[in-house]
Amino acid sequence: DGGITQSPKYLFRKEGQNVTLSCEQNLNHDAMYWYRQDPGQGLRLIYYSQIVNDFQKGDIAEGYSVSREKKESFPLTVTSAQKNPTAFYLCASSGGTGNTIYFGEGSWLTVV
Amino acid sequence: LAKTTQPISMDSYEGQEVNITCSHNNIATNDYITWYQQFPSQGPRFIIQGYKTKVTNEVASLFIPADRKSSTLSLPRVSLSDTAVYYCLVGVPGLSGGYQKVTFGTGTKLQVIP
Numbered sequence: 001d002g003g004i005t006q007s008p009k010y011l012f013r014k015e016g017q018n019v020t021l022s023c024e025q026n027l028n029h030d031a032m033y034w035y036r037q038d039p040g041q042g043l044r045l046i047y048y049s050q051i052v053n054d055f056q057k058g059d060i061a062e063g064y065s066v067s068r069e070k071k072e073s074f075p076l077t078v079t080s081a082q083k084n085p086t087a088f089y090l091c092a093s094s095g096g097t098g099n100t101i102y103f104g105e106g107s108w109l110t111v112v
Numbered sequence: 113l114a115k116t117t118q119p120i121s122m123d124s125y126e127g128q129e130v131n132i133t134c135s136h137n138n139i140a141t142n143d144y145i146t147w148y149q150q151f152p153s154q155g156p157r158f159i160i161q162g163y164k165t166k167v168t169n170e171v172a173s174l175f176i177p178a179d180r181k182s183s184t185l186s187l188p189r190v191s192l193s194d195t196a197v198y199y200c201l202v203g204v205p206g207l208s209g210g211y212q213k214v215t216f217g218t219g220t221k222l223q224v225i226p
Contacts, residue, residue, distance in 0.1 A: 042217055098163075098204055106153065
């Protein structure tokens with residue numbers, strides 16, 4: 001089954017802890033993205049990566065970190081420096097005609 | 113990337129055709145127009161993409177006038193399950209603005225009424 005897989009779907013974190021969200025794609029896309037979505041709001045770009053071993057900050061990168069060691073994988077770490085981490089996180093990749101963006105199913109992170 | 117403007121919300125009765133328009137006055141020559149559908153707690157799902165004129169697939173049609181400064185997503189005979197947020201995205205990641213940075217607007221919340 002082709003697509004983008006995010007895990008876990010639901011994650012609870014204690015304040016002061018770092019957590020890592022997994023994102024794997026088997027679409028052979030070069031570019032990958034992480035977005036944050038707060039309830040009732042649009043999508044905001046956290047980080048993006050055009051190619052392996054390279055990534056760039058998006059609009060709200062503070063308190064987050066990423067790595068891109070493999071083409072298929074783009075994990076996101078939410079660090080303790082992120083003041084309001086409770087949100088819905090979406091991973092995406094792009095390719096094909098118009099470099100179309102495709103999304104995973106998302107991960108809910110809640111800080112308790 | 114081209115800035116887009118969509119209505120914040122729309123209501124429609126079941127069985128009607130729904131048209132959602134997106135304005136993108138500063139669309140660039142290479143830009144594609146892509147529409148997504150998002151249900152609560154799910155990732156946006158690709159609906160349709162076009163460059164000019166009309167594109168149709170099994171779920172929707174996309175109308176793009178000659179000047180390409182707007183586009184209209186048409187959903188035929190909507191049902192309750194079409195209640196969702198619809199996003200218009202204009203651009204091509206990696207080409208638009210010379211860098212790979214894609215931003216979404218707030219979308220249009222479509223409510224289908226029985």
